[in-house]
Amino acid sequence: MSDAVSLRLSHVQAWYGDSQALFGVGFAVRPGEVTCLVGRNGAGKTTILRAIMGLLPRQTGSIVLSGREASGMRPYERTRFGIGYCPEERAIFSSLTVEENLDLPPAVRAADMAKDEIFALFPNLRTRGRHYGDQLSGGEQQMLAIARILRTGAQTLLLDEPTEGLAPVIVRQIEHALIELKRRGYTILLVEQNLDFVLHLADRVVAIENGVVVDDLETRGGEHVKSRLLERLAL
Amino acid sequence: MMDLILGYLTIGLVNGSFYALLSLGLALIFGLLNILNMTHGVLYMMGAFAAWAGSRYLGLGYFAGLVFAPVCVAAFGVILERSLLRRTYGLDPLYGFMLTFGAAMVVQGGLQAHFGSTGLPYAAPDWLSGGLDLGFLYFPAYRLWVVAVALVICVIVWVAIAHTRLGSVLRASSENAATAEALGVGVPRVFAATFALGAALAGLAGALAAPIYQVSPLMGSDILLVVFAIIVIGGMGSIGGTIVSSYVLALIESLTQALVPQAASFIVFAFMCVVLLLRPQGLFGISVIRSHEFLAARLPWIEPADKETAPKRLTGLVPTLAAVAALSALPMLLYPVYLMKIFCFTIFAASFNFLLGFAGIMSFGQAALFGTAAYLTAHAAREWALPPEAAIGVGIAAALALGLVMGIFAIRRRGIYQAMITLAIAQMVYFVYVQASFTHGEDGIQSVPRGMLLGLIDLRNDTNVYWLSAAAMLGVLFGLRRLINSPFGMMLIAIRDNERRALSLGHNVDAYKLAAFGIAAFCAGVAGSMSAIVFQLATLSGVHWHLSGEAVLMALIGGIGTFGGPLVGAAVLVTMQHFLSPFGAWIVAIQGAVFVLCVLLFRDGLLPHALALAANLRRQDATSKTAVAPQAMEAIGR
Numbered sequence: 001m002s003d004a005v006s007l008r009l010s011h012v013q014a015w016y017g018d019s020q021a022l023f024g025v026g027f028a029v030r031p032g033e034v035t036c037l038v039g040r041n042g043a044g045k046t047t048i049l050r051a052i053m054g055l056l057p058r059q060t061g062s063i064v065l066s067g068r069e070a071s072g073m074r075p076y077e078r079t080r081f082g083i084g085y086c087p088e089e090r091a092i093f094s095s096l097t098v099e100e101n102l103d104l105p106p107a108v109r110a111a112d113m114a115k116d117e118i119f120a121l122f123p124n125l126r127t128r129g130r131h132y133g134d135q136l137s138g139g140e141q142q143m144l145a146i147a148r149i150l151r152t153g154a155q156t157l158l159l160d161e162p163t164e165g166l167a168p169v170i171v172r173q174i175e176h177a178l179i180e181l182k183r184r185g186y187t188i189l190l191v192e193q194n195l196d197f198v199l200h201l202a203d204r205v206v207a208i209e210n211g212v213v214v215d216d217l218e219t220r221g222g223e224h225v226k227s228r229l230l231e232r233l234a235l
Numbered sequence: 236m237m238d239l240i241l242g243y244l245t246i247g248l249v250n251g252s253f254y255a256l257l258s259l260g261l262a263l264i265f266g267l268l269n270i271l272n273m274t275h276g277v278l279y280m281m282g283a284f285a286a287w288a289g290s291r292y293l294g295l296g297y298f299a300g301l302v303f304a305p306v307c308v309a310a311f312g313v314i315l316e317r318s319l320l321r322r323t324y325g326l327d328p329l330y331g332f333m334l335t336f337g338a339a340m341v342v343q344g345g346l347q348a349h350f351g352s353t354g355l356p357y358a359a360p361d362w363l364s365g366g367l368d369l370g371f372l373y374f375p376a377y378r379l380w381v382v383a384v385a386l387v388i389c390v391i392v393w394v395a396i397a398h399t400r401l402g403s404v405l406r407a408s409s410e411n412a413a414t415a416e417a418l419g420v421g422v423p424r425v426f427a428a429t430f431a432l433g434a435a436l437a438g439l440a441g442a443l444a445a446p447i448y449q450v451s452p453l454m455g456s457d458i459l460l461v462v463f464a465i466i467v468i469g470g471m472g473s474i475g476g477t478i479v480s481s482y483v484l485a486l487i488e489s490l491t492q493a494l495v496p497q498a499a500s501f502i503v504f505a506f507m508c509v510v511l512l513l514r515p516q517g518l519f520g521i522s523v524i525r526s527h528e529f530l531a532a533r534l535p536w537i538e539p540a541d542k543e544t545a546p547k548r549l550t551g552l553v554p555t556l557a558a559v560a561a562l563s564a565l566p567m568l569l570y571p572v573y574l575m576k577i578f579c580f581t582i583f584a585a586s587f588n589f590l591l592g593f594a595g596i597m598s599f600g601q602a603a604l605f606g607t608a609a610y611l612t613a614h615a616a617r618e619w620a621l622p623p624e625a626a627i628g629v630g631i632a633a634a635l636a637l638g639l640v641m642g643i644f645a646i647r648r649r650g651i652y653q654a655m656i657t658l659a660i661a662q663m664v665y666f667v668y669v670q671a672s673f674t675h676g677e678d679g680i681q682s683v684p685r686g687m688l689l690g691l692i693d694l695r696n697d698t699n700v701y702w703l704s705a706a707a708m709l710g711v712l713f714g715l716r717r718l719i720n721s722p723f724g725m726m727l728i729a730i731r732d733n734e735r736r737a738l739s740l741g742h743n744v745d746a747y748k749l750a751a752f753g754i755a756a757f758c759a760g761v762a763g764s765m766s767a768i769v770f771q772l773a774t775l776s777g778v779h780w781h782l783s784g785e786a787v788l789m790a791l792i793g794g795i796g797t798f799g800g801p802l803v804g805a806a807v808l809v810t811m812q813h814f815l816s817p818f819g820a821w822i823v824a825i826q827g828a829v830f831v832l833c834v835l836l837f838r839d840g841l842l843p844h845a846l847a848l849a850a851n852l853r854r855q856d857a858t859s860k861t862a863v864a865p866q867a868m869e870a871i872g873r
Contacts, residue, residue: 053417057325079419091414093407100403105418152419 005064006031006156006187007052007083012061014044014051021047023211024061029156034178034188036198039208040233045191046088048208049158052189053085054078065156079105081156084149088160088191092141094134098125101133101144105152112153121177122147139170146177156187163194175201199226207232240493241372247489249378249447251482252385253279256440257462258469258477259389260433263396266409266471267429270320270331271651275462276455277339278434282308282441283450284346287357297360301384301442308438309431316430321423322835328651329597333791334834336784340827346452348820354449381443388439389478392432396474405429460662460780463655464507467648470520480518497670504663508644511656515647562705571701572769577802577809578708579766584789584801586758589715592796593724594751595731599654600641600661601786604756606668606778608634608763613680613773614673623686623694623768630764631757637664638756639749646748649734658780665778679774683767700769707765708802711758716798718754727751788826792833794840803842 007029014022022044029035037045051059054075063071065081084105093101102115119126122143128136136144142162149157162178163171175197182188182201192198198205199219207215207229215232219225257279264272285304289295295303315338323331359377366375396402407415408425416422441455448454461484469480484503492499510518565574583605590596612630615621621629645657668674675681685694692699718724730737730744738744767773776782789808793800811829815822837844 055413055417074423075413075416076419076421079417085417087414087417091411093403093410093414095406095410096403100400100407103400104403104407104415104420106420148418 005029006066007189008062008064009048009052010062010064012048012051012059012063014047014056014059016047016057021211022051022059025051025208025211025213026061027206027213027216029187029189031155031187032185033203034182034190034201035204035206036202037189037191037206037208038193038195038198038229038233043208044211045208046160047211049085049087049160049189049191052078052083052158055085079152079154082154083156083158084152084154085158086145086149086160086162088164090141090145092133092136092144094132097130097132098136098144099129101148102151105148107151107153113147113150115151118147118150121150121180122173124173139166139173142166142170142174143177146174150181155185156189157181158189160191161193162190163192163197195226195229205229209233238372240490243489243493244486245372245374245378246492247486248382248482249485250489251485252382253440253444253458254462254465254481254485255389255478256385256436256443257458258465258481259392259474260436261462262466262469262471262474262477263405263429264433265466265651267405267412268316268320268324268331268426269328269651270323270335271328271463271654272430272433273332273335273459274315274339274342275433275437276457276459277342278308278312278437278455279441279444279458280346280452280455281311281342282438283357283445283448283454284441284452285438286442286445287355287450290357297358300445301439304442305435305438308441309435312430312434313427316427319831319835320430321426324426326838329591330834330838332651332654333787334831336787337827337830337834340784340830341824342827343452343456344821344823344825344827348824350452352451352453354451354454357445357450359446377446381447384443385440388436392436393474393478457662460659461503464503464659466517467652467655467659468503468507468510468517470514470517473519476517476519500666500669501663504659507656507659511644511647558709562702566698566701571697573809573813575701575704575769576766577805578704579762579769580785580789580805580809581708581802582711582758582765583762583786584793584804585711585715586755586762587786588790588793588795588797588801589719589758590751590755591790593719593731594727594748594755595734596645596748596751596755597650597654598641598645598657598752598755599780599783599787600645600657600659600664601755601759602778602780602782603641603661603664604634604638604759605763605766605782605786606773606775607637607664608760609767609773609777610668610674610680612764612767613683613771616683616686616767617680618673620684622690623688626686627761627764627768630767631760634760634763635753635757638759639753641756642749642752645752646745658783661778661780661783665775665780668775668778674773674775677775679772680767681772683771683773685768685771694768704765704769707761711761712798712802715754715758723747723750784830788830788833790840791830792837792841794842794844797840797842800840800842804840807841 005028009028010026012022012025013020025044025048027035037048039045047056050056052063054070054073059071061071062069065078065083068081070078070081093104096104102118124140125143125147128140133141133144146157146159146162159178163174166174178188178190178201190198190202202219204216204218205225206213215229217225217228257275261272261275264270264275282304285307286300289300289303290297293303319334319338320331323334363377363380366373367379396405404415404420404425408420408422412422444454465480465484466477468484469477484506487506488499488502491502583601586604587598587601590598608630611633612626615629616623616626641657641660644660645653648656669676685700688694688699688703692703694700694703719727726737726742726747730742730747734744763777766777785808789804790801791804792807793802793804811826812822815825818825
């Protein structure tokens with residue numbers, strides 16, 4: 001079914017060892033849309049992203065990427081569907097230079113972003129090409145982590161708290177980059193804590209609580225959405 | 236004298252070339268797959284065999300053989316990785332270690348059974364038969380060729396890893412395979428390719444070595460341990476460092492050979508101990524980015540106070556009487572020597588089981604302790620004419636002392652490194668016994684007198700020895716059990732599960748670990764001393780590292796971290812050896828296959844599997860009874 005979704009989860013359950021983290025999660029992400037996962041710490045947001053990539057030790061349920069059932073596939077096979085994952089811990093390879101980090105991912109789509117375009121989006125990286133991953137600042141690492149998945153030609157980006165723990169000026173840069181990526185038509189599934197930014201950027205918000213979806217709503221409602229979310233999440 | 240030294244230095248360069256090719260591959264595999272590849276020596280040996288077989292059966296020339304051998308070995312490596320090793324990823328590195336140990340036994344044992352241990356000749360091409368006379372030094376052409384080929388290959392691999400895209404894929408996957416895969420890197424293929432590369436390098440080394448050393452199934456067995464020591468000395472994370480260390484150590488080794496021949500076989504291991512004391516991360520090692528440590532959570536630990544799994548009451552009148560009755564009845568049914576061997580091996584396996592299962596310390600050098608106790612007890616009883624209790628005491632004390640020394644080095648690193656260190660020290664001990672005169676070399680110390688225990692009990696009577704070994708086994712098993720459930724044991728378990736936490740709570744972690752090592756050494760000593768008395772024999776096989784492997788095997792078969800596991804494991808192993816003896820030379824290969832199967836199928840050990848099965852059966856039994864009961868009531872009511 002090649003309908004108009006980039007990504008669809010149904011009845012996804014996941015476990016870490018004996019403890020269950022997801023209890024039947026289901027939602028869909030439409031192409032070109034920015035969808036935001038919100039919820040308290042430990043609600044299962046990161047686990048959902050990891051489940052989409054197939055990085056969990058044990059999971060069940062269906063994950064459809066670009067109309068193809070992907071559950072049971074290995075993570076590297078899933079990237080062929082134009083999906084890129086930027087983990088919370090950034091996971092920059094410290095033994096690789098910035099250039100090597102950018103050249104590492106195989107281009108899975110023709111639409112892979114050229115390095116010049118990357119440097120236009122993240123100017124800080126331009127002069128850092130020969131530096132090793134562990135010589136970068138936190139903000140630069142975050143930019144590199146996002147840039148790295150753009151190099152694969154991924155059209156659907158899974159971003160886990162891209163602004164966490166960064167200086168306000170860097171946060172603004174990354175927010176601008178995300179707005180630019182949205183403008184260019186990328187599909188984004190974002191985990192983000194800053195509700196104001198979420199409501200500014202996202203088309204839809206999916207609220208997660210205790211491993212299930214508790215709310216799924218469009219952001220066009222403005223202030224009403226915010227108060228409903230605040231109430232829902234008891235923030 | 237100078238000529239002699241220079242001559243030995245050329246040998247050093249040649250050996251350094253083999254060490255470099257082997258340690259490079261071993262380090263790549265270790266870095267990416269997190270597996271200490273025990274088959275690496277066998278891959279080297281297979282390279283030599285492939286070159287020999289190519290020339291013998293396919294009529295290949297020397298150069299064709301130099302290509303043919305690495306390709307064959309790489310193909311074998313890919314098959315091994317894809318079919319077996321793959322199944323241990325995500326598990327504790329211990330399992331990969333044991334799986335490759337078993338696989339190495341299969342290949343080496345198989346080839347040994349087929350070809351025997353004598354070397355097969357393999358000729359170098361004629362134009363490499365001359366030599367290069369530098370005036371002060373004569374360098375045989377073939378050796379020069381070996382050094383040149385090895386250096387070129389090593390530098391190519393080094394540059395490729397540091398500066399090509401494929402190299403960056405390898406480095407990225409070594410650092411964080413999951414992230415690399417999430418970025419689209421086909422990690423399974425990278426794993427297979429890396430293992431193939433390491434195997435090919437080992438195969439090339441073997442093919443190069445074939446004309447110098449003869450082609451023999453055992454040629455890789457000792458070089459592997461030297462290469463382990465080199466990797467520890469060089470430190471992980473630096474490919475250049477590994478290559479440099481290989482040559483430097485080979486030169487040191489050959490220099491020692493020229494000056495102090497007796498020390499040559501263990502100088503590398505001694506050097507390793509010094510490096511560990513002064514610079515635990517190795518000469519070129521950078522601070523560990525990714526620690527190759529055991530993750531306690533992945534091993535099937537049994538809870539310390541095993542109240543649920545173990546039989547509730549092991550003391551008291553009825554169980555004691557039952558045990559005595561069983562022990563009295565067994566010698567009537569089974570051959571007493573066979574039973575006594577099981578008892579000795581149970582003690583030995585319990586020593587390893589205690590160390591790994593409860594202290595989280597991986598020792599692959601237990602044979603050195605076992606053998607030391609056996610030799611010393613035999614020597615004390617035979618040459619000093621000490622009574623058995625004193626001879627046993629001497630043996631145990633020696634094992635304890637050696638164990639504490641070994642422990643001082645071993646506890647400086649963790650996990651796989653620990654295994655390598657203990658193995659290397661044990662190998663050093665082995666070489667000492669090979670050369671010492673009191674051990675009588677290959678013959679061993681024979682017809683050890685048993686004497687009168689405490690001047691009262693005549694141990695020449697087999698029944699008395701039988702009861703003595705049974706008492707020793709029960710004493711060790713229950714003693715360890717008591718210890719594990721003591722505050723000291725709890726502390727060990729706490730350190731095993733989270734060393735940093737224990738450290739931050741102010742506990743002297745090193746002292747606890749050393750004490751655990753000492754206790755295990757004591758037990759291994761009891762096993763060794765008892766074996767000297769029981770079999771009236773102490774030989775080199777008691778110190779050989781294969782015996783350390785058997786300790787691991789028994790503990791694994793029985794179930795690591797269980798109370799009765801060592802007994803089950805020892806019984807299985809001894810019975811297997813007993814019944815496989817008709818197969819003669821194939822026994823090593825069969826034992827290796829059993830080892831592999833155990834890792835793949837019964838990772839948790841037979842005992843936990845059996846207990847789980849029994850529990851299931853009981854439950855089914857119970858449910859069927861409750862299902863039947865109401866009908867029975869009705870029948871009666873009617």
